[in-house]
Amino acid sequence: MLKNKHLKDWSCIVSKQMPHLSIPQAIGLATWSFGVVMTKSSSLTQVSHFIAQLNGEKPNTVRQRLKEWYQEAPAKKGVYRRELxxxxxxxxxxxxxxxxxxxxxxxxxxxxxxxxxxxxxxxxxxxxxxxxxxxxxxxxxxxxxxxxxxxxxxxxxxxxxxxxxxxxxxxxxxxxxxxxxxxxxQLIESVGWHPFLRINHQGTYRLPSQQTWQPLAHLVRQGGQSWSAEVVCFKTNPLSCTLLARWDLDYKDPWLILTDFKPEEANVLWYGLRxxxxxxxxxxxxxxxxxxxxxxxxxxxxxxxxxxxxxxxxxxxxxxxxxxxxxxxxxxxxxxxxxxxxxxxxxxxxxxxxxxxxxxxxxxxxxxxxxxxxxxxxxxxxxxxxxxxxxxxxxx
Incomplete structure (x- = not known):
């Protein structure tokens, strides 16, 4: 039973957003996450002691309940227990x-x-x-x-x-x-998303209209340079894609990004989100x-x-x-x-x-x-x- 108003409010929010969980699972998730935030710790001991004082319970009682929340079903007490x-x-x-x-x-x-x-x-x-x-x-x-x-x-x-x-x-x-x-x-492409994958600069690439393979390391050789084009990347396991390259000042290595966007549709700086x-x-x-x-x-x-x-x-x-x-x-x-x-x-x-x-x-x-x-x-x-x-x- 939850006695603290704030913990009750948070439990209602969690239960609404996780409607597939059983009531004990949702309350357990809300109690755990509430305790983690309030103690700034994922420690079972700290969270159980905090929740115990908040709800007026014994720490060992809360500890066992929180521990069972993440345990597999056979490790829990009771016949009808199930794991999350x-x-x-x-x-x-x-x-x-x-x-x-x-x-x-x-x-x-x-x-x-x-x-x-x-x-x-x-x-x-x-x-x-x-x-x-x-x-x-x-x-x-x-x-x-x-x-x-x-x-x-x-x-x-x-x-x-x-x-x-x-x-x-x-x-x-x-x-x-x-x-x-x-x-x-290819997996990312197949689900309708856009890959934005960084690669090392040791490999090779070629333009679709050419047969000569060029070193990736020669695309941008110093800070302040950028380059983009549709290419075939890698002689082994070749991939038709767009290659975005940029080397900013003070960066140790260039960014070489493979994507399925057209060169004019993408900005290599988006990789900075990573x-x-x-x-x-x-x-x-x-x-x-x-x-x-x-x-x-x-x-x-x-x-x-x-x-x-x-x-x-x-x-x-x-x-x-x-x-x-x-x-x-x-x-x-x-x-x-x-x-x-x-x-x-x-x-x-x-x-x-x-x-x-x-x-x-x-x-x-x-x-x-x-x-x-x-x-x-x-x-x-x-x-x-x-x-x-x-x-x-x-x-x-």
Missing amino acids: DVSGCFAPLLLWVLSLLPKNVEDIALALDATSIGDKFTVLSMNILLGGSGIPVAWCIVGAEEPGSWKPHWQKLICVVQGVIPANFRVIVAADRGLYADWLY SCTECVYRDFKSDGWQWHNTRLLSPQRAERMWLVLAVATLWMVILGGTHENQSLASNFPQLPLGHTALNQPPSLKKGRHLSCFLKGFVTLMANLLNNIPIHLERWSSFPHTPVDAFYACNSS
Whole structure:
């Protein structure tokens, strides 16, 4: 039984957005994510002690309830216990995020990335990128030393959410050099999205009208240069695509991006959105939930905890972005397409003192102290950062 009004309010929001969950599963998700936000920790001990004091319960009682929430069915007490299917939450989670974006937005940026948690886990994550931050919407966690290809995992994650984003949306999917594969490019294309995959510059390419293969390393040889064209990339496993190249000053290596956009339709700077993924991991770890200190050993239990952390992150990012919109409206939508501000290398620090994530946390604490009920509002526009040029240039 939930006794605290704020926890009740948050539970109602979570239950509404995750209607496929049973009542105990939804309340467990709400309680976990509420406790994680309030303690800024994913520690079972800290969250259970906080919730116990909030609800007037014994810490061990709360601890057992929270622990059972992420356990598999055989490990739980009782005959009719069942385990949470995390993959079934990906579509509702993505729909929840989409419902809070500005009404005029029809362009979405996703990033595929892999991160390690010490020598325990490798997390394969699909993140929606917005407001200089990001929110995981689908993921798979495997043992750090687990053998085998990641291909089946990426295929499953993409297939689970492919029909969620409206067909009229333009979706770019960015990934760094370590994840490039021709099958991944083709998979992204096959679901109606647009690959935006970075590659190394050691390979070769040729123009469709020529037979001579040229080194990718010769495209842009110094800072300040850019190039784009339709090409056939790689002599082995050739791929017909558009190649975007740019080398900005102070960057160690050039950006070489493969996409299915026509050269005149795409801007290589959109790849700068992918850096928001680094903010996601920072929010999960040092800035937020201290996930790097987890004591979980089971990948399946870790996947369920990632749902908690994803919901907590959604809450903070959306709340912080709403507050930022209210305090400083973005000027990007009013800028002409050729404006110099839309053609600068992306910088997450420029024009922002706090990330949307941290601003959300500060805003929540102030709201609670001012007796403002817990709520989430649709963004009126994207928060003001240079990396949001993608949305500003392409929103209807």
